[in-house]
Structures are given as C-alpha cells and as structure tokens.
Amino acid sequence: MSDAPVLRMESVRKTFGGSVVLRDVDLEVAPHTVTALIGASGSGKSTLLRCANLLEDIDDGAIWLDGEEITDPRVDQDAVRRRIGVVFQAYNLFPHMTVLENITLAPRRVHGVPRAKAEAHARELLERLGLVAKADEYPDRLSGGQQQRVAIVRALAVRPRLLLLDEVTAALDPELVGEVLGVVRDLKADGMTMVLATHEMGFAREVADQVCFLDGGVVLERGTAEQVFGDPQQERTRRFLRRIVEAGRL
Amino acid sequence: MTVTEEQSGARDAYVPSPRRLERERYRRTRARRATAVAALSTLVTGVVLYLVVVNAPGWPRTRETFFDAHYAREAFPKVLEGLWLNVRLLLVCGAAVLVLGMLIAIARTLRGPVFFPLRALAAAYTDFFRGLPLIINLMIVVLGVPALRLQGVTVDPVLLGGTALTLTYSAYVAEVFRAGIESVHPSQRAAARSLGLTNRQALRHVVLPQAVRRQVPPLLNDLVSLQKDTGLVSIGGAIDAVRAADIIVGRSLNYTPYIVAGLVFVALTIPMTRFTDWVTARMDRRRAQGGAL
Numbered sequence: 001m002s003d004a005p006v007l008r009m010e011s012v013r014k015t016f017g018g019s020v021v022l023r024d025v026d027l028e029v030a031p032h033t034v035t036a037l038i039g040a041s042g043s044g045k046s047t048l049l050r051c052a053n054l055l056e057d058i059d060d061g062a063i064w065l066d067g068e069e070i071t072d073p074r075v076d077q078d079a080v081r082r083r084i085g086v087v088f089q090a091y092n093l094f095p096h097m098t099v100l101e102n103i104t105l106a107p108r109r110v111h112g113v114p115r116a117k118a119e120a121h122a123r124e125l126l127e128r129l130g131l132v133a134k135a136d137e138y139p140d141r142l143s144g145g146q147q148q149r150v151a152i153v154r155a156l157a158v159r160p161r162l163l164l165l166d167e168v169t170a171a172l173d174p175e176l177v178g179e180v181l182g183v184v185r186d187l188k189a190d191g192m193t194m195v196l197a198t199h200e201m202g203f204a205r206e207v208a209d210q211v212c213f214l215d216g217g218v219v220l221e222r223g224t225a226e227q228v229f230g231d232p233q234q235e236r237t238r239r240f241l242r243r244i245v246e247a248g249r250l
Numbered sequence: 251m252t253v254t255e256e257q258s259g260a261r262d263a264y265v266p267s268p269r270r271l272e273r274e275r276y277r278r279t280r281a282r283r284a285t286a287v288a289a290l291s292t293l294v295t296g297v298v299l300y301l302v303v304v305n306a307p308g309w310p311r312t313r314e315t316f317f318d319a320h321y322a323r324e325a326f327p328k329v330l331e332g333l334w335l336n337v338r339l340l341l342v343c344g345a346a347v348l349v350l351g352m353l354i355a356i357a358r359t360l361r362g363p364v365f366f367p368l369r370a371l372a373a374a375y376t377d378f379f380r381g382l383p384l385i386i387n388l389m390i391v392v393l394g395v396p397a398l399r400l401q402g403v404t405v406d407p408v409l410l411g412g413t414a415l416t417l418t419y420s421a422y423v424a425e426v427f428r429a430g431i432e433s434v435h436p437s438q439r440a441a442a443r444s445l446g447l448t449n450r451q452a453l454r455h456v457v458l459p460q461a462v463r464r465q466v467p468p469l470l471n472d473l474v475s476l477q478k479d480t481g482l483v484s485i486g487g488a489i490d491a492v493r494a495a496d497i498i499v500g501r502s503l504n505y506t507p508y509i510v511a512g513l514v515f516v517a518l519t520i521p522m523t524r525f526t527d528w529v530t531a532r533m534d535r536r537r538a539q540g541g542a543l
Contacts, residue, residue, distance in 0.1 A: 053444055082446030092441035096459050105455060106445035158446060 003031045004067055006162050006193045007052060012061035014047055014217075021047045023217045025061070029162070029210070032191040036198055036208035036225070040240060043214040045197035046089075049164045052195065053084050066161060082110060085155030089167040091147045093139040093154070099126070100135045103154045111158060118157075125153045129183055145176030152183055163187065165196035201244050205229045213237045318506045325498050325507035329514055332494035337518075339412050339480040339490070344473055346416045351423030356453070358424070359431050372424070379421035384479060388414045392486035411483030419476050426468045430461030466533065470526040477522060478515050491515065 007029040014022040022044045029035050037045040050056040052063060054070060054077045063071045070080045094102050103125070104118040113121075126132040129149050139147055148168055155163060165184065169177045181203050187194065188207050198204050204211060204225065211228040213221040213236075221228055221237045232238045303309060357365070357372035379387070391414040396405035404410065434457045442452035484493035491514055495507035 055440055055444060078443075078446055078448050081444055084444070086441075086444040088437065088441060090437060092437045094438065094441070094456055094460075096463060105442075106447060109451050109455060110446040154445070 005029055005064075006031050006066060007195065008064040009048075009052070010062050010064075012048075012051060012063065013059045014044075014051055014056060015059055021217050022051065022058075025217070025219055027212065027219070029193060029195055031193050033193060033209040034188050034207050035195045035210045035212065036204035037195065037212050037214055038198065038201065038204055038228075038240075039214035044217040045214055046166050047217075048214070049086070049166050049195065049197055052162075053086050053164055054080055055086075078110075082106075082158060083161045085158065085160035085163040087148070087151050087155050087163070087165045087168050089170050091139070091144075091151045091171070093147055093151055095139055098136050098138055099131070099142070099150050102139065102150060103157045106154070106158050122153065122157055125156055126150075128186075129153060143176060144172045145179045148172065148176075148180045149183055152180075152187075156187075161193065163192055163194045165194060165198075167197050167199060169198070169200055201229070201241070213240065215240070314504075316505050316509055318504055321498065321502060321504045321506035322510050325495055325510045328494040328498065329491045329507065329511045332489055332491040332511075333514055333518070335408065335483075335488065335490040336477070336480040336515075339408070339415070339483065340473075340477045343412050343415045343419065343480070344476060346412075347419040347423050347472075347476065348469075350416065350420040352427050354420060354424035355427030355431060358428050359453075361449075376421045376424050379418050380425070382418070384414070384418050385482060385485070387418050388482055388485055390414075391417070392483075407486030407488040408483060411486050411488055415476065415479060415483070419472065419479075422472050423469065426465050426472060427461065429468075430465035431457055433464060434460045463533075467526055467530040470522065470529065474519050474522045474526065477519055481511075481515060 005028040007027065009025055009027040012022050012025040012027075013020070025044075025048060027035070027048075037048060039045055047056060051058050058071055061071070062069055065080060065083060069075070070077075093099075094105070097105065100119060100122055103122040104113075104115070107113040107118040107121070108115060123132055123135060126135055129152070131146060131149055131153070134142060134146060134150070139150065142150065148171075152168070168184070169180050172180060177200070181200065184194070184196070184203075185207060196204075196208075206225075208225045211223065211225050212219045213228060213232075213234070215236050221232060221234045228237065229241065232241060306312075354372045354375060357368045358376070360369055388411060392407050392410045395403060395410055431453075438456055438460065439452050442456040443449070447455065481490060481492040484490050484496060487493070489497075491511045495511040498507040499505055
C-alpha cells in the first residue's frame, strides 16, 4: 500500500447554485484497495464520485489520476473517463441494446476492439458472474440484481484503472443485494481499486480498507474500517452509526 | 384468464365453481347488451343525419353539383393519374424531411459556444417555418422563385412545390426529433460519457436511437399530414390529383371531381393512420411490459 495513489483529491470544493456540496475534501486511494464513503443522504458521497469521473466540474482544488492532474482544463476528459469505470445506483443500462451490446459498446466504439474480440471478452465476464444466458436479452427482461451485475460488467469491459460504485445496491430488493455485493467482493479479491458510496455498513466494514465518513460535504472522519466503525472519534460519526444500528442495518 | 390456461398449469383437475360460472354468464349478458346498444345508436344516428341532409332545402341542387355519378366516373381515372404525383412527392419529400429535420434537431441540441450560430440559425428556422402558413410559403416559392428569372434555377412547379413542403415540414419534424432527444433521461448520457464515449458517440449510439424510437408515432402523424398537403402543390399548376379534379371542374362547373379527389386522399391516408395506430399500440404494450424506465 505504499505505492503511489491511483486517485488523489486535494481541497476539492463543489457548489450547486449557492449550496456547498463538497468542502475542502482530501482523499487518497492506494492501488488495489477499497475505499468506502459513508454518510447520510445529501452528505456529498455521490457528488464526490461524479467529480472524480469529471461528470461534474469542481469549483476549486485538484484531482489526480495515476499522478496526472485530471482537473486541468487542458486535459482530454474523454480520455480520463476511459480509465475510470462507473456503476450507478439506477444501473443506467441502455434499454435499446441487448446485454451484450451494452457491454461491448465502449470497447468497440471507444477502444476500437474488433466486434468478435469484444464479444468474447464480454461473454467471459458474463460467464464469471453467471449471466452468460442473458447475453442476448434486453435489460428490461432482467431482475434488478441482474441488471446491476450487467452494469458492473459493462464498466469492467473497458479494463478500468479505477471503479467507482455509487450506491449500487440502493435500488435493489433486499434479497437481491447479496448477489451484487458478492461481485464487489470478488473484484476486491482480484485486486480492483474501488471507491464505493454505500449505505450497506456491514458490507463497508467487511470489504473497505479505508472508510470516509462524510457529513455536510466534509470528510469528518477517516481511517480503517475498524477505526471508524469500532472507535469513532467524532460525535457526529457516533450519532450516524447509532442511527444505522437502530435501523437494524449494522 | 381463461379456464384452459388454469387447467394446463394446475396438476389437479380444476373444476370452475358455480360462482365463477354465474359471474361469467352475467358478463356475457352484459357484453351482448352493450353490442346491441352500440348498433342501435349507430343506426339511429345514421338515419337522423341522412334525413337532415336529404330534407335540407338546397339538397337537390347540392346533389347535382357535388354527387354526380357521370362526372365522378369521368374524374376518377384522371384523379388517380394525378395521385401518382402526390405519392412520389410524399416519398421524396418525406425522406428529405426526415433527414433535414434530424439535422436541425441535432443542431439545436449542440452545446458549446462554437455552435452558437448554428443553434441560433436552427431555432430561427423552426420558429419561422412553423409560423409561416404553408399556403403562403408555397406561393412565395412556387411563384416568387421563377419571377427572379435566375439562371439555372428550376421553374418546375413540382420541384418548387416539393421544396416548399420540405421547408415547412422539416421545421415540424425537427421539433418532434428535438422533443425525443430531450426526453431521453440525462442519466443515459452520463452513463455513455462515463464509459468514455465522446459527446458525439453518446448522441449517435445512445441518445438518438432511443429518441427516434420514442417519436415514431408523432413522426408518422406528420407524414400523414404531409401526404395530404402534397395536394397543395396544385396551386403552382402541377397536375396532381387536386389539379386534375380542378381542370374538370373548370370545364364542367360541377364540383363532383373535388369530392372524388378528397375521397381518394382519405383512402390513401387511412392505411397510414392505421399503421400509426398499430405502431403506437405496439410500443405502448412494450413499455407496459418492460415496466422499468
């Protein structure tokens, strides 16, 4: 974990209209580690991920990917996004394309991979997630858990350096959460570098190497999962975790 | 749900309960009564309309000038001949309108300061041609352009009329496409961009296919409208179905040929409107099944 960080954020500030969504956020993500962002809705977790992928322009501060400053306006944003995979809460699969077409779109159109090769790779990934039978289905024929796993495969198909997961289980029925979390667990075992915003505290505690508690756009507390969940230093963190426990989610 | 469906699914022999049989009997009676009421009310309405028209003080003269079998027979082949021009105009203009409308719609959705002139031009175009009455547009193009006596510019009323139709309908179709583009949820574009697709690739592979699919019913609607408006090229003297009727009317002072031409247009648009209904219904069904999005 002494390697240079894959993702680094320094003093990132983001406002929407008048309200400050991210304030002075610093973050370092080492290669092959998992960082979990926790915090109440509206605390800035999703915005942080969108900023890291340049889907939102930041107001101040800087973000580096593999040592290159990606918030420099001279940087080719499309090239940066090619190195980062994103999985959204609402899956955002393309409804007019089959599962296979969803997955091979970016490899073929962006990376110029020949169709046969892109499809072979896609089927291989689907096979690993037990979804190869669904390759020619349209997304609306799949369950939520299946759709989200396809979305993960789609993000992985471009062999990203970093995977951002934005509350990927929040839209799922409880019995489908497990299958998606299982995939994330496997990705960690494969050494994928990931940042995930999540409400699944038990899962965050299990897989995360680093946990950041966001509150009002500020990283209020950070540390290993054991430190943040086991011995939170901030009163607000304690209160947040207490509420989660009371809700039966930890 | 029918009885056979349930039986095929169930292992034990299912016997419909008397309660169910009684309900089905009641529903059948109700359905039969509804059909009878609909038939009767249609008949009554038809008879009343017929009596009102036939007893109108001017009916005998109207029948003579509008519904004369002799002139109908004379006009029908000529009108059909002219209709071939309308059909060709529809095909050519329809294709041109779809292409031009799409280009204008895309121009209107382009972001970035470089595209400001293009965006403004496209907006001005749609504003202007949607506001300009088609008949005035036609007269300006069909009569005004030849008056300029430009070298190498056509004075053919068919070509000029087709151009005028294309100008107006492109504005309408552009708005249909634009509405479609804007109806695609921004998260789809975000998903495409996050995969590294450029703005153009996201538009081409993700946004436009969904936009076009969604707008098929309103597009077909505009094409039906274009189909009948091809009749307006007759004002420039092009011999289409309307003009063919016009010629006979001018000679005979009997209006029956207009009725013939009108009915022929209706007959031509009916398959298209039915097709539109069918496509819309099919898409609604698909959406209802899909549920998501």
